Structure formats: structure tokens, C-alpha cells
């Protein structure tokens with residue numbers, strides 16, 4: 290049995306209550322009123338129709354139900370009904386069909402009336418909503434289109450006429466109206482008056498100012514689009530355990546970024562934006578006072594190193610990354626005014642790293658690689674750190690204390706892109722042990738990022 294939505298029905302007995310309730314739930318909390326009559330007010334979240342709330346007048350005519358009641362939507366109503374009968378539960382109303390709506394009312398063991406209904410529209414159009422939510426590509430594509438067209442930014446100032454949005458974004462007015470109409474239904478835009486569109490709270494999350502959010506990853510051109518295409522072709526990766534990206538684009542993800550500077554710039558920008566959220570916490574949560582020299586291995590556009598150098602003025606830094614990204618990092622370090630305390634080394638972390646620093650940081654690196662390659666990177670860090678240095682590994686672990694879907698999503702993404710994998714804290718310790726690194730401390734930063742400090746137990750012999 291699967292429940293797909295839940296809706297409390299709350300009885301109200303004052304004549305003007307429904308109007309006041311509407312003012313609060315619609316105007317303050319942003320619910321949409323899906324039905325309003327003399328006797329009922331039905332509300333739903335515009336972005337998640339599973340979040341519902343009904344109010345029902347119990348004083349007037351037509352108020353057939355009394356008392357608090359729950360409506361539970363299930364995928365298989367007949368099976369739920371058969372089970373209720375098998376358990377000998379009391380039915381307050383037998384199974385009935387009203388139009389396309391089939392339901393029964395049962396009294397739960399706490400005495401609460403529970404109306405069990407078949408998932409709406411499941412038999413009408415477009416398949417079961419629960420399945421549609423899992424499989425639909427139209428909405429994600431529509432969101433990408435409206436961002437790419439710049440319409441989100443154009444509407445940022447407040448309600449804007451369709452004609453202006455179309456003219457300024459260079460879109461066909463009729464087609465743009467169809468796009469926006471769909472996004473109104475999804476709760477991304479509102480249409481306060483005909484052909485005037487405004488961003489909702491959800492729509493505002495798509496704005497440029499939300500750097501470091503999901504929004505950075507949905508530009509439908511450039512690197513994000515290639516990543517999307519790789520995800521759509523994931524079946525190959527599941528079949529083989531290999532990255533599908535090279536199959537689609539003729540070279541590995543990192544080679545692709547190095548070959549097409551625009552792609553590299555795009556990736557550095559989104560990666561830097563996402564790292565900027567956690568960088569201040571990484572700069573604050575570790576004891577950097579004893580560290581003189583830090584090497585940021587695969588340091589990307591310099592976001593983390595800039596944060597470290599700014600927060601700890603005694604610190605000297607080195608950033609190692611592939612040549613194109615190293616140049617971007619150098620420019621950012623100069624702009625941030627910390628270049629005089631920093632060396633940028635264009636190169637690969639599969640080659641020997643600058644040795645003798647106190648700390649080697651690997652931020653969001655190891656999950657891009659399979660175990661063999663991740664081990665090679667760790668070995669390079671351990672060799673360079675020697676007996677005295679430490680290796681700090683930071684990134685989202687597979688067993689992060691967050692909703693599971695957040696970690697499994699990234700795990701599948703790195704599989705499709707680079708045959709990488711997310712690792713649990715335990716996996717990481719096991720992997721590091723193969724190159725003589727032992728955990729000295731571990732902490733969760735910003736609720737999602739595992740920061741593990743390793744010391745060298747036995748320095749690996751330098752590999753070729």
C-alpha cells in the first residue's frame with residue numbers, strides 16, 4: 290500500500306470563517322485555493338499538490354461530515370479497502386464512486402474518521418501523479434528554458450507584462466506565454482492579471498543572487514546541459530559501472546573542460562559558487578593557527594583557498610589544478626588581494642605534489658574518482674605531506690545525516706560523469722589506510738560536509 294497525499298479536513302462553524310481562512314492560508318502562506326464554495330475551502334501547495342488542507346462548514350446545509358477528518362490518497366484503493374475489511378475495522382461509509390473519485394471512510398483505532406481515496410486523476414489522464422512526478426521531464430526542461438531566456442531576471446522587479454518579457458528576452462510571445470502558463474501551474478510564476486507574470490517565492494530561488502544553490506546547475510547550455518545529457522544516458526553507467534560522459538562527448542569530463550574553455554569556465558563558476566557556501570565554515574572549524582603552509586589539491590577556481598587566506602592572515606597557500614582552472618584561480622586570487630601569499634601550480638594531482646607543506650586539502654575531489662584513482666591521489670598527498678604534514682579530506686559522505694536522496698543523487702551523478710563514487714566515512718578511512726593515512730579527527734561541517742584529518746602512519750614510497 291502506498292500513500293501519495295494527505296489532507297486534513299477541519300470543521301469550521303462560524304459563517305465568515307472560510308473567508309478569513311482563505312485570507313490567511315492563501316495571502317500569507319501561499320496556498321492555492323483549489324475549491325471555494327459556501328461550505329468548503331480546499332487548499333493545496335502550488336509546488337506540491339500533495340500538501341493539502343481542507344476546511345468544511347459544519348453548521349450549514351450540505352455539511353455532511355462532522356468533526357476532524359483525514360483524507361489519505363492511496364495508489365491502490367481496492368487493496369486498502371480489502372485490508373480494512375480483513376482487519377475488521379469499522380467503515381463509516383462504504384466504498385463509493387462519485388464521478389472519477391472513489392473513496393471509503395474508515396474509523397481509525399484512535400476514533401478519527403479517515404477518508405481513503407484513490408489517487409486523483411490516476412485513471413483519467415497522464416498516468417498516476419506519483420509516477421508522473423518521478424518521470425516527467427517537461428517541468429525540469431521548462432525551468433531550464435525560463436532561466437536560460439533570462440525571463441527570471443526580467444521578472445525580478447515585480448509583475449511584468451508578457452509582451453515586455455517576450456521582447457526583452459527575444460522570445461516568441463505566444464510560446465513564452467505557454468511556457469509561463471505551465472510554470473504558473475508548477476508554482477514558479479503567478480499571473481496576477483491576464484498576461485502579467487510575477488515570480489513566486491519558489492521562482493525567486495532561481496535568481497542569480499542565489500549563488501551556490503541548485504540554480505547554478507540548471508543552465509541548459511554549456512556544461513550543465515552536458516551533465517544533464519549524461520544523466521539521461523545513465524543506463525550505460527548502470528550496465529557497465531563506467532562513466533557515460535566520454536561515450537557521449539568523445540573525451541573524459543575533465544578533458545572536455547580543458548579542451549573547451551567555456552565549458553571549463555562554466556564548471557568552475559558553478560563549483561566555486563557551491564563551495565562558497567561551505568568554505569567559511571571550513572576556514573573556521575579547523576585549527577589553522579598551527580598551519581603555516583596549505584596546499585589546496587585540485588583547488589578549482591580558488592574559492593576555498595581565498596577564504597582560508599583571508600580568514601588566517603599568517604597562512605601561505607599553494608593551489609594545484611589543471612592548467613585552465615589554475616589560470617582562473619590565479620585571476621581570482623589576484624582579485625581577492627591574496628595572490629602575494631599564494632602560489633598557483635598548473636599540473637595534475639596524479640603527479641608528485643609540492644612537498645613539505647603542513648596541510649594538503651582535498652575538497653570535493655575524491656568522489657570524482659573510482660577507488661584506484663582516489664587511492665593514487667591520496668598517495669600523492671601522503672608522499673608530499675611526509676611524516677609531519679596532514680591531509681584534510683572534505684566532501685559530502687554517502688552516510689551524511691541528510692535526506693538520503695541528496696547523497697544518492699550525487700552518487701549517481703558522479704558515476705555517470707566520471708565513474709566516481711560517494712563514500713561513507715568508513716569507506717574513506719579504509720581507502721586512506723591503503724596509502725598509510727590514519728584518521729586523526731573528524732567532524733561534520735555545515736551539516737553536510739565530512740571533514741576528516743589524516744596523519745601519515747607510514748609514508749608511502751614515492752611512486753613514479
Ligand SMILES: C[S@@+](CC[C@H](N)C(=O)[O-])C[C@H]1O[C@@H](n2cnc3c(N)ncnc32)[C@H](O)[C@@H]1O
Pocket residue numbers: 543560561564586587588589590592593609610611614636637638639651652653654657
Ligand atoms: C569537483 S571540483 C572541486 C574543486 C574545489 N576543490 C572545490 O571544492 O570547489 C574538482 C576539481 O578537480 C580538478 N581536477 C580534475 N582532474 C585533475 C587533475 N588530474 N589534477 C588536478 N586537478 C584536477 C578540476 O579541475 C576541478 O577543479
